[in-house]
Amino acid sequence: xxxxxxxxxxxxxxxxxxxxxxxxxxxxxxxxxxxxxxxxxxxxxxxxxxxxxxxxxxxxxxxxxxxxxxxxxxxxxxxxxxxx
Ligand SMILES: [Zn+2]
Numbered sequence: 001x002x003x004x005x006x007x008x009x010x011x012x013x014x015x016x017x018x019x020x021x022x023x024x025x026x027x028x029x030x031x032x033x034x035x036x037x038x039x040x041x042x043x044x045x046x047x048x049x050x051x052x053x054x055x056x057x058x059x060x061x062x063x064x065x066x067x068x069x070x071x072x073x074x075x076x077x078x079x080x081x082x083x084x
Pocket of ligand 1: 014015016017018019059060061062063064
Protein backbone atom coordinates (compact mmCIF):
# COMPACT_ATOMS: atom_id res chain seq x y z
CA UNK A 1 0.00 0.00 0.00
CA UNK A 2 1.28 3.39 -0.98
CA UNK A 3 -0.16 6.26 1.03
CA UNK A 4 1.62 9.10 -0.73
CA UNK A 5 -0.18 12.39 -0.96
CA UNK A 6 -1.74 13.38 -4.24
CA UNK A 7 -2.56 16.97 -5.11
CA UNK A 8 -6.05 16.56 -6.46
CA UNK A 9 -7.65 14.45 -3.79
CA UNK A 10 -9.93 15.69 -1.05
CA UNK A 11 -10.66 19.11 -2.48
CA UNK A 12 -14.26 19.69 -1.43
CA UNK A 13 -16.96 21.61 -3.20
CA UNK A 14 -18.24 24.82 -1.67
CA UNK A 15 -20.92 24.18 0.97
CA UNK A 16 -22.58 27.49 0.11
CA UNK A 17 -22.76 27.61 -3.68
CA UNK A 18 -21.56 24.09 -4.53
CA UNK A 19 -18.89 25.42 -6.84
CA UNK A 20 -15.85 23.27 -7.50
CA UNK A 21 -13.76 26.43 -7.72
CA UNK A 22 -12.30 25.84 -4.29
CA UNK A 23 -8.68 26.52 -3.43
CA UNK A 24 -6.63 25.75 -0.37
CA UNK A 25 -5.72 28.68 1.83
CA UNK A 26 -1.98 29.11 2.26
CA UNK A 27 -0.97 30.40 5.67
CA UNK A 28 2.31 31.90 6.70
CA UNK A 29 4.58 34.19 4.77
CA UNK A 30 4.40 32.92 1.20
CA UNK A 31 7.46 32.23 -0.85
CA UNK A 32 7.84 33.71 -4.31
CA UNK A 33 6.17 30.59 -5.61
CA UNK A 34 3.35 31.06 -3.12
CA UNK A 35 2.68 34.54 -4.47
CA UNK A 36 2.82 33.26 -8.03
CA UNK A 37 0.33 30.52 -7.21
CA UNK A 38 -1.97 33.06 -5.59
CA UNK A 39 -1.79 35.24 -8.69
CA UNK A 40 -2.79 32.25 -10.79
CA UNK A 41 -5.67 31.58 -8.43
CA UNK A 42 -4.28 28.25 -7.31
CA UNK A 43 -4.23 29.19 -3.65
CA UNK A 44 -5.63 31.93 -1.46
CA UNK A 45 -3.29 33.70 0.93
CA UNK A 46 -4.54 33.50 4.48
CA UNK A 47 -1.98 35.73 6.14
CA UNK A 48 0.76 35.04 8.62
CA UNK A 49 -1.41 34.21 11.59
CA UNK A 50 -3.32 30.95 11.80
CA UNK A 51 -5.70 30.60 14.68
CA UNK A 52 -8.54 28.48 15.90
CA UNK A 53 -11.01 29.89 13.41
CA UNK A 54 -8.76 29.72 10.37
CA UNK A 55 -10.50 27.83 7.59
CA UNK A 56 -8.68 25.51 5.24
CA UNK A 57 -10.50 26.21 1.98
CA UNK A 58 -11.75 29.24 0.10
CA UNK A 59 -14.36 29.40 -2.65
CA UNK A 60 -13.43 31.54 -5.63
CA UNK A 61 -17.04 31.80 -6.76
CA UNK A 62 -18.74 33.23 -3.68
CA UNK A 63 -15.83 34.01 -1.39
CA UNK A 64 -16.91 31.57 1.28
CA UNK A 65 -14.13 30.11 3.40
CA UNK A 66 -14.71 26.88 5.22
CA UNK A 67 -13.38 23.60 6.45
CA UNK A 68 -11.42 22.23 9.36
CA UNK A 69 -12.36 24.91 11.81
CA UNK A 70 -11.12 23.81 15.19
CA UNK A 71 -13.03 24.44 18.35
CA UNK A 72 -11.25 26.44 20.99
CA UNK A 73 -10.88 23.32 23.11
CA UNK A 74 -9.39 21.33 20.23
CA UNK A 75 -6.96 24.14 19.49
CA UNK A 76 -5.83 24.42 23.10
CA UNK A 77 -5.34 20.66 23.26
CA UNK A 78 -3.24 20.70 20.11
CA UNK A 79 -1.10 23.56 21.36
CA UNK A 80 -0.73 21.95 24.76
CA UNK A 81 0.39 18.69 23.20
CA UNK A 82 2.91 20.52 21.05
CA UNK A 83 4.36 22.61 23.87
CA UNK A 84 4.89 19.82 26.35
ZN1 LIG B 1 -18.98 29.17 -3.00
